[in-house]
Amino acid sequence: MPDAYNVALMGATGAVGTELLALLEERNFPIKSLKLLASPRSAGKQVSFKGKSLTVEETSAEAFKGVDIVLASAGGSTSKQWAKAIVDAGALMIDNSSAFRMEASVPLVVPEVNPDDAKDHSGIIANPNCTTILMSVALWPLHQIQPIRRVVVATYQSASGAGARAMEEVKQQARAILDGKTPPTESFPYPLAFNLFPHNSPLNEQGYCEEEMKMVNETRKIFGVSDLRVSATCIRVPVLRAHSEAVNLEFWQPFSVAEAREAIAQAKGVTLKEDWEANYFPMPIDASGEDDVLVGRIRQDLSHPNGLELWLCGDQIRKGAALNAIQIAELVVAKQWLKQPTAVSV
Numbered sequence: 260m261p262d263a264y265n266v267a268l269m270g271a272t273g274a275v276g277t278e279l280l281a282l283l284e285e286r287n288f289p290i291k292s293l294k295l296l297a298s299p300r301s302a303g304k305q306v307s308f309k310g311k312s313l314t315v316e317e318t319s320a321e322a323f324k325g326v327d328i329v330l331a332s333a334g335g336s337t338s339k340q341w342a343k344a345i346v347d348a349g350a351l352m353i354d355n356s357s358a359f360r361m362e363a364s365v366p367l368v369v370p371e372v373n374p375d376d377a378k379d380h381s382g383i384i385a386n387p388n389c390t391t392i393l394m395s396v397a398l399w400p401l402h403q404i405q406p407i408r409r410v411v412v413a414t415y416q417s418a419s420g421a422g423a424r425a426m427e428e429v430k431q432q433a434r435a436i437l438d439g440k441t442p443p444t445e446s447f448p449y450p451l452a453f454n455l456f457p458h459n460s461p462l463n464e465q466g467y468c469e470e471e472m473k474m475v476n477e478t479r480k481i482f483g484v485s486d487l488r489v490s491a492t493c494i495r496v497p498v499l500r501a502h503s504e505a506v507n508l509e510f511w512q513p514f515s516v517a518e519a520r521e522a523i524a525q526a527k528g529v530t531l532k533e534d535w536e537a538n539y540f541p542m543p544i545d546a547s548g549e550d551d552v553l554v555g556r557i558r559q560d561l562s563h564p565n566g567l568e569l570w571l572c573g574d575q576i577r578k579g580a581a582l583n584a585i586q587i588a589e590l591v592v593a594k595q596w597l598k599q600p601t602a603v604s605v
Contacts, residue, residue, distance in 0.1 A: 261291070261327075262289060263289040263290055264289055264291055264327040264328055264592065264597075265290075265291050265292045265294075265325055265326045265328075266283070266288070266290050266291075266292070266293050266294070266326065266327065266328050266329075266330065266588075267293075267295075267322065267323060267326045267328070267330070267350070268280060268293065268295050268296065268329075268330050268332075269296045269297075269318055269329055269330065269331040269332065269333050269338075270296070270297060270331065270333030270334070270337070270355075271296060271297050271301070271315055272295075272297045272301040272304060272306070272315060273297075273332060273333065273422060274419060274422050274423035274426070274576055275332040275422075275580045275581050276297075276332050276333075277423070278576045278577060278580070278581035279330050279332060279581040279584065279585065280295075280306065281581075282577075282581055282582055282585045283308075284308060284309055286585060286589070288588065288589065289592070293308060293313065294316060294322055294326065295314070295315045295316065296315070296316055296318040296322055297315050297316075297317070297333070298317070298318070298333075299317050301315050302315055302316060302317040303315065318333070318337070320341075320344040320348075323345050323348035323350055324348055325348075326345075326348060326350040327350055327351065327597060328350060328588055328591075328597070329345050329350050329351070329352045329353070330353050330355075330584055330585075331345075331352055331353065331354045331355060331356065332355040332356070332580070332584070333356075334356055335356040335358040336358075338352075338354050338356040338358040338359070339358045342354075342359070345382070346381075346382035349598070350382075351380065351382060351383075351384065351591065351597055351598075352382060352383045353384050353386060353584050353587050353588055354383060354386060355580055355581075355584055357473065359383050359385050360385040360387060360388070360473075360477060360480075361476055362383075362385075364381055365380070365381075365383050365384065365385050366380050366385065367385045367387055367477060367480050367481055368384055368385070368387075368481075368583075368587050368590075369387060369392055369395045369396060369399075369481055369583060370586040370587060370590050371395075371396050371526075371527050371528040372395050372396065372399045372481055372482070373481055374590055377587060377591055377594075377596055378594065378596045380591075384587055384591070386580065386583050386584045386587065387473075387477045387481060387583070388473040388474065388477055389416075389420055389573075389580055390412075390416065390474055390493065390504065390579070391474050391477040391478055391481070392573075392583050393502060393504060393552050393571060393573035393575075393578065394410075394412060394474065394504055394506060395478060395481050396528045396529055396552045396573075397506070397523070397529055397552050397554050397569070397571045398506070398508070399482075400522040400525070400526035400529070401508065401514070401519055401522055401523070402482065403522075404514070404518065404522055405510050405511065405512065405514050406484075406511060407508055407509070407510060408488065408509045408510055408511050408565070409487075409488040409489075409508070409509035410478070410487070410488065410489045410490070410507070410508060411489075411490050411507040412474065412490070412491045412492070412505065412506045413491075413492045413493075413494065413504065413505045414458075414470075414491065414492070414493045414494060414502060414503070414504045415494055415496045415498070415502065415504070416458065416470075416493060416495050416496065416502045416575070417496065417499060417501055417543060417575060418451060418495075418497070418498065418499055418500075419499060419500040419501070419576050420495075420502065420579075421446050421447065422446070424445070424446050425447065426499050426500070428443060428444075428446045428447065428451075429451050429452050429497060429499060430452075430499075431443055432444075432450050432452035432453075433452040433453070433497075436450070436452055447495065451495055451497050452497050453497060454497060455494055455497065456494070456495055457492070457494055457495070458470040458471070458493035458494065458495055459495070460493075467491075468493060470491075470493040471491040471492065471493050472491075474489060474493070475489040475490070488509075498543045499547075500543065500547045500575065500576060501543035501544075501546040501547045501572055501574045501575060502572070502573060502575045502579060503541070503542075503543055503570070503571065503572045504570070504571050504572075505568075505570055506568070506570070507560060507566060507568055508566060508567045508568075508569070509563060509566050511565065513564055513565055514565065516557055516558060516559055519567055519569075520557050523554050523557065528550075528552060528578070529551055529552045529553075529554050530549075530551040530552070530553050531554055531555065531557075532545065532555045533555040533556065540555035540556045541554065541555045541556075541570060541571060541572035542572060543572050546572040546573050546574050547574055548574060548577065549573075549574055549577070549578075550577060550578055551573075551578070552572070552573040553571060553573065554570070554571045555569070555571075556569060556570040
């Protein structure tokens with residue numbers, strides 16, 4: 260395997276794309292060449308990387324020739340549009356959209372949880388949904404000690420989950436409301452500043468939105484437990500960056516709080532953050548810019564002898580998206596799993 264790789268970043272000018280670029284530099288990923296790809300609107304922009312100015316190119320099939328890894332973060336429709344061209348070019352597509360997550364032939368990977376699944380790719384590896392990633396990293400250490408029977412989770416999702424424009428819109432909304440003006444609502448259906456509302460993704464017949472079902476189905480696939488009981492309620496909150504989750508867990512038998520704290524404290528990708536005397540637990544402001552998922556307020560569920568409660572916060576743009584994708588790339592490079600002889604049908 261080569262010592263350096265030809266990398267393309269699709270969706271380079273978005274919030275996650277910008278974070279991907281920063282992480283490639285910060286983590287010193289072995290890059291031979293780097294292409295920045297985006298929509299025609301963004302083509303021609305200059306972006307700095309390792310002290311050099313790179314020009315953003317318009318995404319095209321020609322752009323993938325000679326590329327080893329494509330980090331895709333331009334939305335599901337764009338991923339579907341270019342997946343065949345990427346795979347046909349012989350590149351590995353690490354896709355941050357929901358386009359291929361539930362395809363049986365596409366691994367859905369969180370490196371701290373199911374790294375070996377990445378070996379069986381056929382040209383595409385999917386990055387899970389942000390809330391799923393954060394929860395999976397926090398729960399996996401507990402699941403390894405004692406299998407989880409049921410998960411009930413409520414998410415408190417920041418504006419960053421809807422992209423850079425949404426983050427800016429919340430700032431504009433706050434200014435408008437404080438000035439007594441009507442707040443703009445382009446990225447969201449309702450004002451998010453000084454407000455909150457259920458996640459506005461489409462609802463199914465059972466009343467669960469698409470975001471909630473992602474947590475259900477993706478967690479089952481990542482954990483390898485097809486009948487894992489998961490119920491989610493996803494809420495947008497007026498926070499710029501980093502998601503939070505209140506998680507209720509039911510195990511098959513009692514699980515001591517002390518053992519759970521010890522497992523979290525020793526696990527990779529998570530940081531136990533608890534100060535009970537000061538009533539200080541993870542907050543989005545603490546998690547922003549951090550690689551680890553912050554976990555705290557681990558306590559016995561008073562309503563169930565086999566239950567635990569915990570609270571977590573994680574940077575949606577970082578571990579919830581860009582960092583997880585980079586970690587997948589680092590994994591396949593380190594394990595020499597980059598190339599596969601067969602290609603996925605897309």
